[in-house]
Amino acid sequence: MLPLLLLIQIALCIAVPTPECDLRKIPITGGTYTVRDGGNVGSTVEYSCPPGMYPHPSFSRDCLYTGHWTDEDVKAQCRVVQCPRPEMFENGHFYNRTQKYFVGHVLHFECYGGFKMLGPESRTCQANGKWSGEVTICDDQEGFCLNPGIPIGATKVGSSYNIEQKVTYKCLKGLQMFGSEERECMENKRWSGAEPSCRYPYTFDTPEEVAEAFSSSLSENIESSDPERVEEDAIRKLRVKTGGLMNIIIILDTSKSVGPKNFGIAKDISEVFIEKISSFDFNPRYAVISYASFAKPIALLSDDDSVDADAVIEKIKAFKYTAHADKQGTNTRAALNETHNMLSLENTRDPKKFLETRNVILLMTDGKHNMGGDPTVEIKRIREILNIRKDNNREDYLDVYVFGLGSDISEEEINDIASKKDNEKHVFRMENILDMKKAFEIMLDDTEVLQMCGLSKERLADYEDIEQVFPWIAKITITRPGSEEKCKGSIVSKSFVLTAAHCFHLDELLHTINVRVGDKVFRVKNLYRHSDYNPLGKTDKGVEKSYDYDMALIELAQTLEFSSKIRPICLPCTTGATWALKLRGKSVTCSDHEKILLTDELVKAMFVAEETDKALERKDVIIKRESKRLACLEDTKKIDKFKDVPDIKDAITDNFLCTGGINPQVDPQTCKGDSGGPVIVPYKHRYMQVGIISWGTIISCKGPRRDPGPVPALSRDFHADVFKMLPWLKEILKEDLIFVD
Numbered sequence: 001m002l003p004l005l006l007l008i009q010i011a012l013c014i015a016v017p018t019p020e021c022d023l024r025k026i027p028i029t030g031g032t033y034t035v036r037d038g039g040n041v042g043s044t045v046e047y048s049c050p051p052g053m054y055p056h057p058s059f060s061r062d063c064l065y066t067g068h069w070t071d072e073d074v075k076a077q078c079r080v081v082q083c084p085r086p087e088m089f090e091n092g093h094f095y096n097r098t099q100k101y102f103v104g105h106v107l108h109f110e111c112y113g114g115f116k117m118l119g120p121e122s123r124t125c126q127a128n129g130k131w132s133g134e135v136t137i138c139d140d141q142e143g144f145c146l147n148p149g150i151p152i153g154a155t156k157v158g159s160s161y162n163i164e165q166k167v168t169y170k171c172l173k174g175l176q177m178f179g180s181e182e183r184e185c186m187e188n189k190r191w192s193g194a195e196p197s198c199r200y201p202y203t204f205d206t207p208e209e210v211a212e213a214f215s216s217s218l219s220e221n222i223e224s225s226d227p228e229r230v231e232e233d234a235i236r237k238l239r240v241k242t243g244g245l246m247n248i249i250i251i252l253d254t255s256k257s258v259g260p261k262n263f264g265i266a267k268d269i270s271e272v273f274i275e276k277i278s279s280f281d282f283n284p285r286y287a288v289i290s291y292a293s294f295a296k297p298i299a300l301l302s303d304d305d306s307v308d309a310d311a312v313i314e315k316i317k318a319f320k321y322t323a324h325a326d327k328q329g330t331n332t333r334a335a336l337n338e339t340h341n342m343l344s345l346e347n348t349r350d351p352k353k354f355l356e357t358r359n360v361i362l363l364m365t366d367g368k369h370n371m372g373g374d375p376t377v378e379i380k381r382i383r384e385i386l387n388i389r390k391d392n393n394r395e396d397y398l399d400v401y402v403f404g405l406g407s408d409i410s411e412e413e414i415n416d417i418a419s420k421k422d423n424e425k426h427v428f429r430m431e432n433i434l435d436m437k438k439a440f441e442i443m444l445d446d447t448e449v450l451q452m453c454g455l456s457k458e459r460l461a462d463y464e465d466i467e468q469v470f471p472w473i474a475k476i477t478i479t480r481p482g483s484e485e486k487c488k489g490s491i492v493s494k495s496f497v498l499t500a501a502h503c504f505h506l507d508e509l510l511h512t513i514n515v516r517v518g519d520k521v522f523r524v525k526n527l528y529r530h531s532d533y534n535p536l537g538k539t540d541k542g543v544e545k546s547y548d549y550d551m552a553l554i555e556l557a558q559t560l561e562f563s564s565k566i567r568p569i570c571l572p573c574t575t576g577a578t579w580a581l582k583l584r585g586k587s588v589t590c591s592d593h594e595k596i597l598l599t600d601e602l603v604k605a606m607f608v609a610e611e612t613d614k615a616l617e618r619k620d621v622i623i624k625r626e627s628k629r630l631a632c633l634e635d636t637k638k639i640d641k642f643k644d645v646p647d648i649k650d651a652i653t654d655n656f657l658c659t660g661g662i663n664p665q666v667d668p669q670t671c672k673g674d675s676g677g678p679v680i681v682p683y684k685h686r687y688m689q690v691g692i693i694s695w696g697t698i699i700s701c702k703g704p705r706r707d708p709g710p711v712p713a714l715s716r717d718f719h720a721d722v723f724k725m726l727p728w729l730k731e732i733l734k735e736d737l738i739f740v741d
């Protein structure tokens, strides 16, 4: 009996399931495809075409239980993208008219006499099948509301623009509508709802379009939620928040079609989104919900740490795709029901505060609901609980953004769920999740965020560009007759790079110094050495060369333009660092910063090395403090060069931080070209500079390269302690940064 059973089992294991749909039927003319699950029932083929083309009859096919692919009889082919045809244009004319409008075609608009043109004079058909720019409108300025315009591809009924008048739109055949079908001219001279647009089913929003539209809607939201917010250009000041009450609820689709990889990316996106929100100097509460057949909260609004962005990020990270087990349907309603439940709990807890709090919901989905029923029912319930009615001006209290990813979504469904507001976009349809991630990364690069110190793209999984990982590193070259010296520095503001004083001769000529930042080389306007830096000042104490106060600031001849590759690092005791350390309130002091960054006897830190010509590399070291630092002094005393120094504290003053050695870990040594570079304490994904690489006791490097052999046990590296040199930094940087007391 037993052997037979075993045989059957072996046979079962060997039997490779034969594909049930015919793989020969799937190739696409002019494009490429990928098959998931090898052609078994339930497997999917995804098509892609070159830019300016789209797959016809659809972006994907499923292997149905009948053993046939969807639309199997239609041969897949890449077709040329068209833009919608202009059907109606009011109070003017446009040219050139043709039957079809392909990518690159330009439409020109003119208004009749007496009408003023709003929007662009010409629009170009783009590769995603959308016309560039906004809707062009010819308005006679006579109506109570402005002419709401006719999107290309739409027809409009209604041409009176007085108060309470309505207009309705329809899209031409084959086009899908996003936005509002009906709009009404309201008392505030704006049209209700959102401007409609008509698109072909193959049209997706590009990451750039999403970044711009989402970012502007979001900032408008956040800024208007804080009446005390003052626009500041370069320097952000901390204020105690009174006005900024907001709940942010992120809803992630974890259904089967998403897959573990894309779910991982969705988690990354949530992180970048939270980072973006924190760039607004703003402290909302977060909730995160994952949904498949059921909704599972990842983080609740009622959690004690729902204001702590990092705690929320940790919870998102810890959440597993497999949490829904085999319950992998798409129950969008359940997720919104969960949202409703969270909000109603808030309402019970503190009804007054609840009604003063704005709510932003961000829903990411890759499919239409297939269970649980109509999700928009829950949107109505959410509006009810927030007391939002047509007539009470409370629309500001709810913004529902929906990101539909891929071609399996229902345009109608995502459009119905999303908020509709004048001059804002809440519904986005993107080709895939990578495009969405890109959109969020672009948002992190906008000017407001670029001012933030100590940011890096290290946390984003697949960065390609090393400069985005260490965007605050500057490379300094000093070219003297017959020799060239290299040092590192850190960008601390738009005009200043912090580095070591010993990189320069006391009579260095400014024109010999070049500073490379990103891919640009800058000249130097001024070089400031710390006023107490005096390399020969301790020869009488046996110290051949003193590195005390080894700090210099280079003022660049041209100010830097911050970008994803060029950003400032955080200097302790500045308002930027206060923000990065997530400290709140007016009374934050410099010693609060020091307590967070340099408390333990062993502090995890890092520096950036450049061993080969281009690649920068992170090196993790441990700063030894208090009793652990004593070993630094003891070990240094044992080195020949220091045997004759009566008091080692003359060489290693209290102004130095110490790393190196082999205890409790083998610290990588600093080498020649590392001098002047920052010693950094990473704090919750932000990079805080606590030291400047100054000198080492044993240099066993070959030029900039670390010796591959064992690190000498006595080897120690010393770094100028930034906290000890703040008065000097403050003096020189007072125009560029705000320091706390």
Ligand SMILES: *[C@@H]1O[C@H](CO)[C@@H](O)[C@H](O)[C@H]1NC(C)=O
Residues within 6 Å of the ligand: 096, 106
């Ligand atoms: C419009 O069409 C005319 C001829 O029909 C052509 O000469 C002209 O270049 C076209 N203009 C544009 C902007 O396409």
Ligand SMILES: *[C@@H]1O[C@H](CO)[C@@H](O)[C@H](O)[C@H]1NC(C)=O
Residues within 6 Å of the ligand: 333, 334, 337, 338, 341
């Ligand atoms: C919504 O949530 C409540 C509370 O968990 C539950 O009792 C109810 O059945 C849910 N409704 C739907 C439609 O899922």
